[in-house]
Amino acid sequence: MPAEKAIAIIAHDGKKAEMVAFVKDHSVLFQKTKLVATGTTGQYVEQIGLKVKKLLSGPKGGDAQIASLVAEGKVHAVLFFRDPLGKHPHEPDVQMLMRLCDLHNVPLATNPATARLLVKGFELEQGQNRIS
């Protein structure tokens, strides 16, 4: 994984608990990786003990800021723990982020199962050849 690029982590409120469990499970990889997150998600990631650049909260523009980083080529992958049952006032920002990931061919996981596979790919890239 290019050292200068970050992994972006975002979680809707209904998925924060799953995001925390996921990040804890993969903390070895995340300790070695530049992390960026939307505001509240970032606070949770910090509480796990990881260094993370916190942007604005999602509804205040955090997803849009991550979209901008994607467009600038500064994001290696986006792990987005979306809540498909929730209503989000900033849904247009979410759609923009996903569109820009597709446009710039940036890996985007929108649920924990896909995030797990993506992270496995990073571990393989880094030579940690363990499949569990």
Ligand SMILES: O=C(CO)COP(=O)(O)O
């Ligand atoms: O709203 C979000 C994703 O769309 C997440 O934002 P927070 O991390 O600030 O809760």
